[in-house]
Amino acid sequence: MRRLGYVLVSLLPIATGGCIAQTAWDVATLPVKxxxxxxxxxxxxxxxxxRNYGKKMRKQEEREGRERKKAAEACRKDSEKCGEYDGYRAGQDD
Structure with missing residues (x-):
């Protein structure tokens, strides 16, 4: 009876196909992962x-474009108040 137990225990790694070793490896590497x-x-x-910087710059450039357009329209309406654009510029802090 004892021999049968030894044979079964010795055949256990072959029968499980290394899944015990793989499970042990997975458990050991889990904290690292x-x-x-x-x-x-x-x-x-x-x-x-x-990507975030590009998105930020595009938004700033859109804002500058809108403000320059407003300034150009105001300049067309009242040309005496026109001068160099001094509004918002993209890339500068508010």
Whole structure:
């Protein structure tokens, strides 16, 4: 009876096909994977920063365009008050 137990225990790794080892590996690497994912969520990649900056600049340029258009219309209505544009300029802080 004891021999049968040894045989069954020795055949266990072959029968499971290494899934126990894979499970142990997955459990051991889980904290590293979770930490990496948390860091990815909390940091901004360079491509995200570039995309956000581009979006910000486009909005500023749209605002400058609208204000320049208003200034040009006001200049057409009253040419005596016209001068160099001194309104909002994209890329400058408010």
């Amino acid at each position: 979770a930490t990496g994912k948390a860091i990815d969520w909390t940091t901004t990649s360079q491509s995200e920063a570039d």
